[in-house]
Amino acid sequence: MSLPAFGVGTFRLQGQTAVDSVRQALALGYRHVDTAQIYGNEAEVGEAIAGSGVPRRALFVTTKIWTDQLSGDRLVPSLKDSLHRLRLEQVDLTLIHWPSPGGAVPLAETLGALAEAQAAGLTGQIGVSNFTVALMDEALATGLPLATNQVELHPYLQNRKVVAHARRRGLHLTSYMTLAYGKVLQDAVIQAIARRQAATPAQVVLAWALQQGYAVIPSSTRRANLESNLRAQELRLSAQDMAQIDALDRDDRQANPPGLAPAWD
Template identity: 65%
Template sequence: MSIPALGLGTFRLQDQQVIDSVRNGLELGYRHLDTAQIYGNEADVGRAIAASGIPREDLFVTTKVWTEQLAANRLIPSLEESLTKLGLEQLDLALIHWPSPNDAIPVAEYMTALAEAKARGLTRQIGISNFTIGHMQQAIDAVGADAIATNQVEIHPFLQNRKVVEFARSQGIHLTAYMPLAYGKVMQDAVIQGIAAAHDATPAQVALAWLLQQGFAVIPSSTRRENLASNLLAVDLRLSEAEMAAIATLDRGERLANPDFSPKWD
């Protein structure tokens, strides 16, 4: 099952806020939901899924294994706990959220454990997140590129992550762009605003369309129903080659997700 191109992210959404966002998203037509163990909202995402009445086979649910659960004896129990919180029998996609800080745990150890989780039926697909080229190569060496459904990384007009993108594509690994709207900064950019005006679209729709046309999956989040509805329309927006090229010039290496345990970025 391929990863739906447009998903609903839940980073930083808690309690009733995340329940409302997921409920609204599902009512509007989203079927791809992205959460993570560290978000602390898996149980509330699960409640919203259960309340929606949408058949399980129509949903694509992703969660991510936190760094404290990467040891071989902890990863599978942590995913079992995530499934309990989500109220699901199986994930569609389980990702390693970040490489082990300072590479304290070898990539091969947690990728092998993640592959075992798939073999046991805990998840249909496995993948990675925030992996550098070096970490991707180690993951490929451990489980094979064909086993890696995606690398979920920060990509937006101001951080285009070209080295990682080029390497992933050379290995046939799909990419999911998180923070695709750069925390709303795309709304203030004059180039994106101009393209939006030409299409009678929003700057957010333009930024998402730019990513979608490159073959990335995108997982924007919002607490506002009107924004959730608007973002969905990005799938129907087609940008010209000139417009795509204009946005490509906006890269300034502006990384927004850069915690102190981050790997050395490419």
């Protein structure tokens, strides 16, 4: 199964809140669920999937390997632990969550371990997250097929160098924090477009990302928001709408953890 363009994210969701969010999303028709080892909610995601009644073959599940598990001897065992928590025999996509800080673990070693996990049937596809232009080139130089680079992308941080380079290299992009923690929803330009389109600001921003070919994985704890976000797939923005949102770029990065983030482009 190829990476679905629309999914539900689970960042910052814990305990029963995570279970309920994923359960509601699946009931509404979401079929892509994105989680990560560091989120601490793989077990809850697994519980929601197990109780959803949705056939496994209809779902696309993504998880991400944390930085302390990137070495060749740790990655596969850690992915098996993730599968145990998720109650799955295989995830559809496994990502390197962040590049190894300071290059402590060579990228080729990590990608080799991911390829080993893929060959063993533990993951259907492999990919990367938070990779810069140089890191994308280094990863692609291995010759391994990478499904996506998941990066922060929203109207206030359009990551143009990474986007342009990924397109040149034929690497798909997934947008995370597409709504910038809700900051962009208060923008006057976004709100004006929403009024013209008889849509919500969130639908407008998600449609903007989708129309550029990005996959999106918004999250919410409210069923109404989950349902509303899903309808962004039906919205078509005009060239003028797109240009107005494109003009909002201000290099306003939300995810920039000290000691973890690479040297951004």
